[in-house]
Amino acid sequence: MTPLLQISDLHAYYGKSHVLHGVNLQVGQGEIVSLLGRNGVGRSTTIKAAIGQVQARGSVRFKGEEMLGLKAFEIVRKGLGYVPENRDIFATLTVEQNLMLGEVAGRKSRWSFDDMYRMFPRLHERRHVPAGVLSGGEQQMLTLCRTLMGDPDLIMIDEPTEGLAPKVVALVAEYLDVLKSRGVSVLLVEQKLAIALEISQRVYVMGHGGIVFEGSPAQLRADSEVRKTWLEV
Ligand SMILES: Nc1ncnc2c1ncn2[C@@H]1O[C@H](COP(=O)(O)OP(=O)(O)OP(=O)(O)O)[C@@H](O)[C@H]1O
Numbered sequence: 001m002t003p004l005l006q007i008s009d010l011h012a013y014y015g016k017s018h019v020l021h022g023v024n025l026q027v028g029q030g031e032i033v034s035l036l037g038r039n040g041v042g043r044s045t046t047i048k049a050a051i052g053q054v055q056a057r058g059s060v061r062f063k064g065e066e067m068l069g070l071k072a073f074e075i076v077r078k079g080l081g082y083v084p085e086n087r088d089i090f091a092t093l094t095v096e097q098n099l100m101l102g103e104v105a106g107r108k109s110r111w112s113f114d115d116m117y118r119m120f121p122r123l124h125e126r127r128h129v130p131a132g133v134l135s136g137g138e139q140q141m142l143t144l145c146r147t148l149m150g151d152p153d154l155i156m157i158d159e160p161t162e163g164l165a166p167k168v169v170a171l172v173a174e175y176l177d178v179l180k181s182r183g184v185s186v187l188l189v190e191q192k193l194a195i196a197l198e199i200s201q202r203v204y205v206m207g208h209g210g211i212v213f214e215g216s217p218a219q220l221r222a223d224s225e226v227r228k229t230w231l232e233v
């Protein structure tokens with residue numbers, strides 16, 4: 001079966017700086033896959049290239065169709081969602097207005113506002129409050145929910161747990177499982193190895209612009225060499 005997302009020989013550039021050197025990775029229908037690695041190895045660049053935000057060459061096939069060369073909004077409309085690491089909410093708009101902005105014209109979503117509020121009751125309580133006054137964790141939830149309102153079939157999430165309290169981290173992990181149960185596949189960029197190993201079916205480790213390990217969480221747990229060389233600091 002062809003994977004839902006297939007990234008092949010992906011190269012990416014910031015001006016003359018060549019930061020991805022042939023990345024290969026796949027996400028199957030219904031999978032949670034994590035992309036791990038130290039700071040600066042190119043994890044964010046990989047997903048930004050896939051969504052058309054960085055100059056790239058190679059191939060990014062989603063549902064069998066080439067994404068490279070399309071505009072970000074066209075890619076989103078095809079059902080490839082992206083949650084950036086910098087929680088870019090609209091601070092002066094309310095929580096609810098932020099959610100509305102996530103809806104994609106012409107795409108009927110499997111998610112309703114009520115689904116979002118049931119998943120994150122805090123957002124319901126604060127639905128009429130300007131998003132700028134939310135805590136970091138709440139803003140992270142809002143960013144995730146806004147992307148879901150566009151009804152992605154696959155969501156790429158960049159470090160959702162960064163800077164969050166342990167309790168909130170556990171909540172995020174729990175909700176990634178809810179997504180999976182609704183048939184949304186996930187490509188998760190994470191720094192926290194424990195979370196990634198716990199919720200993923202497969203993991204990739206990146207080092208210096210390329211994939212250096214691919215396997216199951218159990219295989220990565222057993223491979224202290226890879227962890228020492230590419231993950232631990
Ligand atoms: N806008 C940019 N212009 C120039 N170089 C960049 C830009 N963004 C990232 N880089 C460089 O590209 C490389 C990969 O960065 P990337 O953001 O993909 O790393 P990362 O793996 O997501 O790590 P982290 O999120 O911890 O920074 C780094 O060397 C980084 O300095």
Ligand SMILES: [Mg+2]
Nearest residue numbers: 043044045085
């Ligand atoms: Mg990053």
